[in-house]
Amino acid sequence: MPTHFPSSPFHFFSIVLVSTLYLLFFLPSSGSTRVVFRSAEKKKNAAPLFVFGDSMVDNGNNVFLPNPEAKFDFLPYGVDFAEGPTGRLTNGMNPADVMAQLLNLPAFLPAAKDPLSKGERILNGLNYASGGSGILDSVADI
Numbered sequence: 350m351p352t353h354f355p356s357s358p359f360h361f362f363s364i365v366l367v368s369t370l371y372l373l374f375f376l377p378s379s380g381s382t383r384v385v386f387r388s389a390e391k392k393k394n395a396a397p398l399f400v401f402g403d404s405m406v407d408n409g410n411n412v413f414l415p416n417p418e419a420k421f422d423f424l425p426y427g428v429d430f431a432e433g434p435t436g437r438l439t440n441g442m443n444p445a446d447v448m449a450q451l452l453n454l455p456a457f458l459p460a461a462k463d464p465l466s467k468g469e470r471i472l473n474g475l476n477y478a479s480g481g482s483g484i485l486d487s488v489a490d491i
Contacts, residue, residue, distance in 0.1 A: 397474035398449050398458060404480035406445040409436025411480055413462035419481040436460070438480050445476060 400406050404419075412422045412435075420436070421427075427434035430441055437443065446456045458476045459466040466475060 396452075397472065398445070398452060398454055399474050400445040400458060400476040400478050402445070402478040403482045404438040404478075406443050406476065406478040407436075407438055407480040408443065408445070408457065408460050408476045408478065410460045410462045410476065410478060412436035413460060413464070414479075421480065445478070449474070 400408075407421075409422065411420055421438050422434045422436040424434055427437060427440060430437070442450075442456060445458065449458055450456045454473045458474050459470055461475045461477045
């Protein structure tokens, strides 16, 4: 059975945006979301956040790959970011960073491929996302 994907990136983005807004605003009708966020603000030891994905949430894992074809640790990437180019495909915070802040975790989780990502530095979670990754075999042919 063939799988059908949205015909354009805009169509895909609009589906993701509408789905996210639905989940955030309409699904938790009991008010449980407010309780979770309120308790996360007071809680000092929130559960760690592990991020998996592609360029949408990549925070620089490609920089640490042996021979990356997609590397983003140079200008203009990060031109407005306080730390400068970091290997992120965004010019600032990505959705994973915003989620981490909502959970009262450090906004910038360490990249899993970073050699410094060990010990106490990973207690709040790790970011495994890598720009250009995908779950379909056809991604390698692009």
